[in-house]
Amino acid sequence: MNEISSVPIPYNETLETYISKYANYGWLPKTYGLYEFYKPLFISKLREYGLPEDLAYLPIIESNLNARAGSHVGAKGLWQFMPGTGKQYDLFSDSSINLFYDPYLATDSACKYLKNLYRLxxxxxxxxxxxxxxxxxxxxLIKNHGTRNYWSLRPHMPKETQAYAPSFHAVKYLYNYYDLYYKNRVSFMYNWNDVSVLTVNTYIPLQQFAKDFNIEYGTVNFLNPHILGYDAPKNSFVYIVDRRKSKKK
Known part of the structure; x- marks a missing residue:
């Protein structure tokens, strides 16, 4: 895996433990199906910012690719931004819109944040x-221990953080060797390459977009987790499946 990985890690007993752990999660194949939907978005944004494409697996660990995921400490969205960090990277929410849930904008903000973290x-x-x-x-931790070696610093991290990088690499490994672990693949009718964005100038019911573009209302809701009500607010973004772009009918 490290020969094809832009974020390498040594294979050891710790990583083997996490691979075995995640291989036993029955929900992971469905999450990989969601990953196939979002993958074009993640990869295109990572390339735009010159970041390793392997980082596309990160939101699997963060949110199980639930765009409206929330944690007990207040993190939100696919990339689980905390309110303060999200504000630094241009995410906000009000009574009708929550940009923490916007797949495109949250991914863009996550790439900016990850690039800054790597600089540090x-x-x-x-x-x-x-x-x-x-x-x-x-x-x-780096200052106190005088090293930037991950494995030297890992024992001094909280247990949740100790688990984080090995979990990331386990998810990456299982995706790349999917057929060795799973019998069937979960697939969706569309992926992000089929998605177009519209800017609305007035309040429009989401039902109207479903009718106008001949797509199911459930699909419109899935594509627009950032819209909190039944209507797209004025000056908001709406994601739709453009059948002229999609090969699937």
Whole structure:
């Protein structure tokens, strides 16, 4: 795997434990199906910012690719931004819109954040740890122990953060060797390459988009988790499946 990986890690007993753990999760094939839907978005944004494409697996660990996921500490969306961090990277919410849930904008913000973390830390496994624990804590750990070696610093991290990078690599491994672990693949009718974005100038019911573009209302809801009500607010973005772009009818 490391020969084709842009975020390498040594194979050891720790990683083997996490591969076995994730291989036993019955929900993971469905999540990989969701990953196939979002993958074109993730990859295109990572390339835009010159980041390793392997980082596309990160939101699997963060949110199980639930665009409206929320944590007990207040993190939100596919990339689980905390409110303060999200605000630094242009995400906000009000009574009708929550940009933390917007797949495109949250991915763009995550790429900016990850690029800044790498400038600070210079090691992708430390970047993963900082994404979970906070860059300030990881920088303090580096200072206190005089090293940037991930495996030397890992025992001094909280258990959740110790698990983070190995979980990321386990998910990456199982995706790349999917057929060795799973019998069937979960697939969706569309992926992000089939999606177009519209800007609305007035309030429009989401039902109207479903009718106008001949797609199911459930699909419109799935594509627009950032819209909190039944209507697209004025000056908001709406994602739709453009059948002229899609090969699937």
């Amino acid at each position: 830390l210079g090691d992708w496994n430390l970047v993963l740890s900082a994404y979970n624990w906070g860059e300030g804590r990881v920088l303090k």
